[in-house]
Amino acid sequence: MAVSFRRKREAPRGRYTPNLWPVWIVAPVALIAAGALGWVIYHYAYDHFAQAAADQKPPKPVNINDVLKATVTALTLVGAVLAGLYAYRKQLLAEGDAHRADASQLAERYTTAAEQLGHGQAAVRLAGVYALARLADDWSEQRQVCIDVLCAYLRMPYEPDPAAPEHEAGEREVRQTIIRVIRDHLQVPNAATAWCRQNFDFTGAVFDGGDFSTSHFQSTVSFSGATFSGSTVDFSGATFSDGTVDFSEATFSDGTVHFNYATLSSGTVDFGNATFSGSTVHFNYATLSGSTVHFLYATFSGSTVHFNRTTFGRGGADFGYATFSGGTVSFGNATLIGGRADFSEATFSGTAFDWGPLPVPAGA
Incomplete structure (x- = not known):
């Protein structure tokens, strides 16, 4: 079969070999060019x-x-x-x-x-957590992908009750390790391996404990539909900024969640449709300085929720259509900066309030 002398060599499939002219063509051409x-x-x-x-x-x-x-x-x-x-x-x-x-x-x-x-043994899954975290540090181009995988693991179905048939031995330690790894990468925002500006999607995840204290979230963070129950989840001193903080439809039940001294300074801080049932949630000394802090349609039932010395930003706090039944809600020494606390259409039934400096709404 005749082959044209001007055809370049084709790179083998799957290789990165550049298309170069054959030597027996290049050499005479180079000599002629040099002579000319x-x-x-x-x-x-x-x-x-x-x-x-x-x-x-x-x-x-x-x-x-x-x-x-x-x-x-x-x-x-x-x-x-x-x-x-x-x-x-x-x-x-x-x-x-x-x-x-x-x-x-x-x-x-x-x-x-x-x-x-995805291994069946918890010890192997733990090794996978650390391996993926190290990979995220080394592979900045795909760091978000590695973080998405860790967050997706937390979103998977999980039974925290050891007595339940679906409970898996060692699974809690794997999940707690993921939370610790994430927290460790959120402590120093300017570090080369910091994850502070990455997005975190914990939508629908189950947290039966976990420490996010003093973390710096500088992106969009979603705990929408998440469940906090059975133990202590700590956001004390955490900073949420440059994004949206979403706790909408989250459930706080039979556990303790600390937001003490936390700063939520995003454009929107959303606890809309959240349920506070049989839990203790502390916002003491927190700064909620987003444009608006939403507790729209939230349900406070049999829980203790403290907003003592909490600072609400200029957008104020919106508790419209919220339901308060039983438990304790305290706004002792809370501060409103330019905004107002809106309890329009809220329902009050048997809840003990400390309104602090806030005006007592009608029906409370």
């Missing part, structure tokens, strides 16, 4: 020296040796430039190969860590 360039330079140099010799008094003959020296010098300079370009191209190819090798290795690490997270 040398001929042009020689004649240009000859004309230059001939003009210089003719301008002398008396005129002198052209020194061929000077012409040849100038030609060789120019060719050497051109060759040096071409050699530098070739070396630079080789460096780019080598760096590309190294980058692809690194990417391949990181992808293999991701696959291995994901497989470990």
Whole structure:
């Protein structure tokens, strides 16, 4: 079969080999080009020296040796430039190969860590958690993907009651380890391996304990539909900023949640449709400075909720259509900065209130 001499070599499928001309074509072409360039330079140099010799008094003959020296010098300079370009191209190819090798290795690490997270033994899943966290530190381009996998693990069905048939031994330790790993990466916002500006999606997750204290969330964080029950979840001193904080439809039951000294300074802090039932939730000394803090349609039933010395921002606090039945709600020494506390259409039944400086709403 005839093959055109001008056809470039095709890279094997799946390889990154550049399309280069065959050597037996490139070599003659390069020699011809070099000869042609040398001929042009020689004649240009000859004309230059001939003009210089003719301008002398008396005129002198052209020194061929000077012409040849100038030609060789120019060719050497051109060759040096071409050699530098070739070396630079080789460096780019080598760096590309190294980058692809690194990417391949990181992808293999991701696959291995994901497989470990799906293993039947808790000890192997723990190893997968740490492996994925290390990968997120090393692979900044895919850091969000690694974090999404950890958050997705927390969103998976989980039975915290050890007496329940669905309870799996060691699972709580795996989940608590994920929370610790996330918290450890949220302590220093300017660190190279910080996860503070990544998004976290804990929608529908079950938390039977966990420590997020002094964490810095500088992105969108969703605890929408999450369940906090059975133990203590600590957000004390945490900072939520530059995004949306979503606790809508979350359930706080039979446990303790601390937001003491926390700062929620996003555009919207949403506890709409949240249920506080049989739990203790502390917002003492917290700063809720988002444009609006929503507790719309929230249900406070048999819980103890403290807003003592809490600072509400200029958007105020909206408890519209909330239901208060039983339990204790305290606003002792709370502060409203420019906004107001809105309890329009709220329902009050048997709840003990400490209104502090807030005006007592009608029906309370």
